[in-house]
Amino acid sequence: MDWLLENALMMIVIILVINIVYVTLFTVRMIFTLKGQRMFAAGVSVIEVIVYIIGLGLVLENLNRIENLIAYAIGYGIGVLVGMKVEEKLALGYITVNVITKEYEPDIPNALRDKGYGVTNWIAYGREGERLMMEILTSRKSETLLYKTVKELDPKAFIISHEPKAFFGGFWVKKIRR
Structure with missing residues (x-):
């Protein structure tokens, strides 16, 4: 696993994917919360916070690499778009x-x-x-x-x-x- 984290390109991809997953989960949790689906919201939030801590930890450990910060920000933006698509597919309510x-x-x-x-x-x-x-x-x-x-x-x-x-x-x- 260490060789993955030492490879700069792989680190960017990992951070990007982790943030896409995190923000998508954030969006889904928010939808469940707004629709009164408390148990689903709580379950998603557990996974969400684990993914968030892993992604943020990777970025904070490597603050000297601007490409990691950019990957984090781009992943966030893509996560918003993916979360919106998931919300459209769920179409709750x-x-x-x-x-x-x-x-x-x-x-x-x-x-x-x-x-x-x-x-x-x-x-x-x-x-x-x-x-x-x-x-x-x-x-x-x-x-x-x-x-x-x-x-x-x-x-x-x-x-x-x-x-x-x-x-x-x-x-x-x-x-x-x-």
Whole structure:
């Protein structure tokens, strides 16, 4: 193992990889924390801190080598990007999507319901008159498919989404409990 650490190029690669892993784990832990997944967050944090200490230790032992500091910084940046990709793939939680269509078209909410979405709809009034307003709760994993479906039903629909902190009762709670 000592020969690996003595080779300057290998040291740079090790520091780079360790920091990519560390920051990715940091991101995943933060996601679990924000989503209330305490046990997963705690488990990931144990691994995260071990990786962090190893990587930082390697850099601090070799502060005289600027390339190690650069590898550490680049690894951090790449770790942020990898962590974001992992977060997209995990897609934990739910989103609420508000859709406003220009014309009142009752077939749009029913078409979405037929695809399994819980839709609450009502008539809203905008600057140019009546609009159809829909509120849809879906899993984050289904987010892209929902947007695609809405755009197929009404290419000019106005769509805005946000993450609900909590929800109780209704269509989704019954479906989740099953």
